[in-house]
Amino acid sequence: EAQVTQNPRYLITVTGKKLTVTCSQNMNHEYMSWYRQDPGLGLRQIYYSMNVEVTDKGDVPEGYKVSRKEKRNFPLILESPSPNQTSLYFCASTTKREWASDTQYFGPGTRLTVL
Amino acid sequence: GENVEQHPSTLSVQEGDSAVIKCTYSDSASNYFPWYKQELGKRPQLIIDIRSNVGEKKDQRIAVTLNKTAKHFSLHITETQPEDSAVYFCAASYGNQFYFGTGTSLTVIP
Numbered sequence: 001e002a003q004v005t006q007n008p009r010y011l012i013t014v015t016g017k018k019l020t021v022t023c024s025q026n027m028n029h030e031y032m033s034w035y036r037q038d039p040g041l042g043l044r045q046i047y048y049s050m051n052v053e054v055t056d057k058g059d060v061p062e063g064y065k066v067s068r069k070e071k072r073n074f075p076l077i078l079e080s081p082s083p084n085q086t087s088l089y090f091c092a093s094t095t096k097r098e099w100a101s102d103t104q105y106f107g108p109g110t111r112l113t114v115l
Numbered sequence: 116g117e118n119v120e121q122h123p124s125t126l127s128v129q130e131g132d133s134a135v136i137k138c139t140y141s142d143s144a145s146n147y148f149p150w151y152k153q154e155l156g157k158r159p160q161l162i163i164d165i166r167s168n169v170g171e172k173k174d175q176r177i178a179v180t181l182n183k184t185a186k187h188f189s190l191h192i193t194e195t196q197p198e199d200s201a202v203y204f205c206a207a208s209y210g211n212q213f214y215f216g217t218g219t220s221l222t223v224i225p
Contacts, residue, residue: 035215041217042121042204042215042218043204043206045212045214050211059214090159103164104161106158
């Protein structure tokens with residue numbers, strides 16, 4: 001079954017404690033992306049990756065890191081989480097060619113609370 | 116960067132009526148406009164999309180129209196049903212980035 005998976009689904013942590021949210025897709029997609037969803041703000045893009053070892057900042061990258069060492073995985077890293085990073089996070093992937101777009105498939109979401 | 120505005124933020128319609136959600140964008144280079152439906156506690160799912168070389172696209176009860184000159188696009192849902200109740204997001208994309216609207220909470224009253 002074609003899917004995007006995220007782990008963990010729920011996480012409560014404390015300020016400053018490094019954490020990683022994993023994302024994996026089995027569709028051989030080149031493009032992967034991370035979003036955060038906050039009430040009244042919609043989805044905002046944090047980082048995206050066009051392919052292995054190619055990552056770039058989205059609209060709200062501050063406080064986040066990503067890596068793309070393998071095509072299927074795109075982890076989101078919070079080196080020193082702060083309460084303003086409490087949010088619902090979605091990973092997404094798509095086969096995306098230059099100057100064109102295709103359907104984005106979203107993961108199930110990770111609800112993060114930073115105390 | 117791109118700025119996408121979405122209206123209304125909430126919308127209630129009677130079952131069987133039509134619903135229209137409108138979005139505007141600021142960057143004339145945006146060339147891909149998807150619409151997502153998000154049910155409570157679920158992930159966003161694509162329901163329809165349109166590319167900048169097309170003015171209108173229809174899929175059963177759902178249609179999207181795009182006016183490139185005015186830089187706005189709209190989602191039209193006809194013959195609404197209770198299962199259409201959800202939050203709908205528009206988005207605009209240019210190159211590698213996606214910009215989302217703030218969402219419309221649609222309630223279909225049986």
